[in-house]
Amino acid sequence: MSEPSTDAQAVETAEESLFDAPLMAEQERMVEAILFATADPVTVTELEGRMPHGCDPAEALAYLRKRYDGRGVSLVKIGDAWALRTAPDLGFLMQKETVETRKLSRAAVETLAIVAYHQPVTRAEIEEIRGVSVSRGTVDQLIELEWIRFGRRRMTPGRPVTFVVTQDFLDHFGLESARDLPGLQELRSAGLLESRPAPGMGDAVVDEDDDGSESDDDGDQSELFDET
Amino acid sequence: MSEPSTDAQAVETAEESLFDAPLMAEQERMVEAILFATADPVTVTELEGRMPHGCDPAEALAYLRKRYDGRGVSLVKIGDAWALRTAPDLGFLMQKETVETRKLSRAAVETLAIVAYHQPVTRAEIEEIRGVSVSRGTVDQLIELEWIRFGRRRMTPGRPVTFVVTQDFLDHFGLESARDLPGLQELRSAGLLESRPAPGMGDAVVDEDDDGSESDDDGDQSELFDET
Amino acid sequence: MSNATTFESDVSDRLAAEALIVDVDGFEGPLDLLLTLSRTQKVDLRQISVLALAQQYLAFIHKARDLRLELAADYLVMAAWLAFLKSRLLLPPDPSEDGPSGEELAAHLAFQLERLSAMREAAAKLMARDQLARDFFARGITEDVTRTRRVTYTATLLDLMQGYARIRTKDEFRPFVLDREKIFTMEEALGRLRGLIGFAGDWTDILSYLPDGWEIDPAKRRSATASTFAASLELAKEGKIEMRQGDVFSPIQIRKRDR
Numbered sequence: 001m002s003e004p005s006t007d008a009q010a011v012e013t014a015e016e017s018l019f020d021a022p023l024m025a026e027q028e029r030m031v032e033a034i035l036f037a038t039a040d041p042v043t044v045t046e047l048e049g050r051m052p053h054g055c056d057p058a059e060a061l062a063y064l065r066k067r068y069d070g071r072g073v074s075l076v077k078i079g080d081a082w083a084l085r086t087a088p089d090l091g092f093l094m095q096k097e098t099v100e101t102r103k104l105s106r107a108a109v110e111t112l113a114i115v116a117y118h119q120p121v122t123r124a125e126i127e128e129i130r131g132v133s134v135s136r137g138t139v140d141q142l143i144e145l146e147w148i149r150f151g152r153r154r155m156t157p158g159r160p161v162t163f164v165v166t167q168d169f170l171d172h173f174g175l176e177s178a179r180d181l182p183g184l185q186e187l188r189s190a191g192l193l194e195s196r197p198a199p200g201m202g203d204a205v206v207d208e209d210d211d212g213s214e215s216d217d218d219g220d221q222s223e224l225f226d227e228t
Numbered sequence: 229m230s231e232p233s234t235d236a237q238a239v240e241t242a243e244e245s246l247f248d249a250p251l252m253a254e255q256e257r258m259v260e261a262i263l264f265a266t267a268d269p270v271t272v273t274e275l276e277g278r279m280p281h282g283c284d285p286a287e288a289l290a291y292l293r294k295r296y297d298g299r300g301v302s303l304v305k306i307g308d309a310w311a312l313r314t315a316p317d318l319g320f321l322m323q324k325e326t327v328e329t330r331k332l333s334r335a336a337v338e339t340l341a342i343v344a345y346h347q348p349v350t351r352a353e354i355e356e357i358r359g360v361s362v363s364r365g366t367v368d369q370l371i372e373l374e375w376i377r378f379g380r381r382r383m384t385p386g387r388p389v390t391f392v393v394t395q396d397f398l399d400h401f402g403l404e405s406a407r408d409l410p411g412l413q414e415l416r417s418a419g420l421l422e423s424r425p426a427p428g429m430g431d432a433v434v435d436e437d438d439d440g441s442e443s444d445d446d447g448d449q450s451e452l453f454d455e456t
Numbered sequence: 457m458s459n460a461t462t463f464e465s466d467v468s469d470r471l472a473a474e475a476l477i478v479d480v481d482g483f484e485g486p487l488d489l490l491l492t493l494s495r496t497q498k499v500d501l502r503q504i505s506v507l508a509l510a511q512q513y514l515a516f517i518h519k520a521r522d523l524r525l526e527l528a529a530d531y532l533v534m535a536a537w538l539a540f541l542k543s544r545l546l547l548p549p550d551p552s553e554d555g556p557s558g559e560e561l562a563a564h565l566a567f568q569l570e571r572l573s574a575m576r577e578a579a580a581k582l583m584a585r586d587q588l589a590r591d592f593f594a595r596g597i598t599e600d601v602t603r604t605r606r607v608t609y610t611a612t613l614l615d616l617m618q619g620y621a622r623i624r625t626k627d628e629f630r631p632f633v634l635d636r637e638k639i640f641t642m643e644e645a646l647g648r649l650r651g652l653i654g655f656a657g658d659w660t661d662i663l664s665y666l667p668d669g670w671e672i673d674p675a676k677r678r679s680a681t682a683s684t685f686a687a688s689l690e691l692a693k694e695g696k697i698e699m700r701q702g703d704v705f706s707p708i709q710i711r712k713r714d715r
Contacts, residue, residue: 029298029318073260087261140418150410
């Protein structure tokens, strides 16, 4: 086995010889191999589960990310998972690989954007923003694409179900998290992501704030829009 | 193996030379991206066809091979074509990849759905809702998957055992709690109910769902459907 | 000559009308139409004149009505609301009147338009991003080397929900079938009456024609009475029987009509 020594050398040159370099270099190789083998993003927990006991995939990922910086393939973060993706500037080489995607209707695109920027959002809120009713087919199509899914119920009368975007959505649009949506900050500071009730018809819509208090547990993206 | 050293020299000279170094580095990125994204091994001729005019994929492949030397992934030649493959010594990490996944049977999906929506629920109740008897294998399978488990015994004659869903179930289906499962009305409006019920029949069930949902205890959701 | 010109103007009118139809169809509801109209003001949506916008919208609707176009109800609802808003904005505020002021309503409308416009832009930006399998790509060769074959079972939330929906829909039909048991259809009543009427010599209460076993249960009795009555009307219309009722609420009697 000559690999360990070459690895050590490789890391020495790359990362200025860390004291635990061989071990970390090996971990980096493992993470690299696992990510290469799958098309879907892999979470740190999953990596931990598959790598030998005591490994620190998070650190290995950091090294690996640096290593792939500027390469034809890059390591990207998608939600709390990681994946290797080709560099976007090389897309022109891949016409062969491009799969013809169904063209989304304007209604579907707008509904998707509203779910992404306002999540968790109810159907009634989507309709309020677009000013027209949302057809069944539109929501159906977005669920089928696995770009949106049912989220938590809103703790308001009727307990309406909410919609949130999925990890597939983030992966598809190359987003690390829903926070990275283009223009999110500007929209928020302009107050355009608030659910403002129409004057004179208070209660029905106001409970938006209640939702914030409800979403104090971890994990969900809802708190994304409550903080700050 | 003498190639590596000569390659290393080649890389150095290429990278130091102002003229063709960036070009070759760029070609290497291109080859890397193509090999990464293509489903089959790629021949040099094919690479030539896909890359901009004047590129030398054979040389780029040599650099790339050197770059991946000793990594978790290696560039391998298969016949007269090239592919990136995970390093053979890391095969043990791929064991999870070799797991065969099968779709849950319809009976199991329905049983699981009933447990999720009606928990805690007895076997007799599941049978009543499905209209057919539930095989022992189905329940065993769901228990083995750790998606359902035994709940409290029902305080009725015979003290039948009940079934509830597990945390694993919630994790697998990305649910915060079983109460987040969408109701019939929501399934219908999302287009997930193929057959429409007879006029005037559907609402009754949905209303019950919504009524029950007002209660705010966080345990089970038996109250959701008990009135049915 | 004059005929020809009227004909020509007819054509141009019709073309204009058709263009408008296409236009109305092109809008996704009143808010979308308002947003498009607001573009003609060429100002930041925050500085938009809602009053001018309301007038534009009302003029648009008016024109559409002149051309006798079918307008969806929500366009008319919006028109009515904007007319109300316009009057609120033009008249001095009445302190005795409660409810939101014209300015508040106008501000909210401006907010809605700005938000819709912002979401449109956001949607466009989103779709303009590099997309998976179009601009960047996932691993082409995924390694599922079948070395150890351990079977796991998967199901998606969609499977689960569809499974449940399947059972519940099946369920919803069940009471429907049960309910039918208590319904005596008009066809059944007609068939029964046609068969029996030949044997009746004289005036007979229609209640005596109810089928056996349908007299006791109130629901069944009601259904059978109604359908028998309807069936006897049908037979009377066909000229097969005569009907009479002595007084209000007294028994209805029928007899075979001899030709």
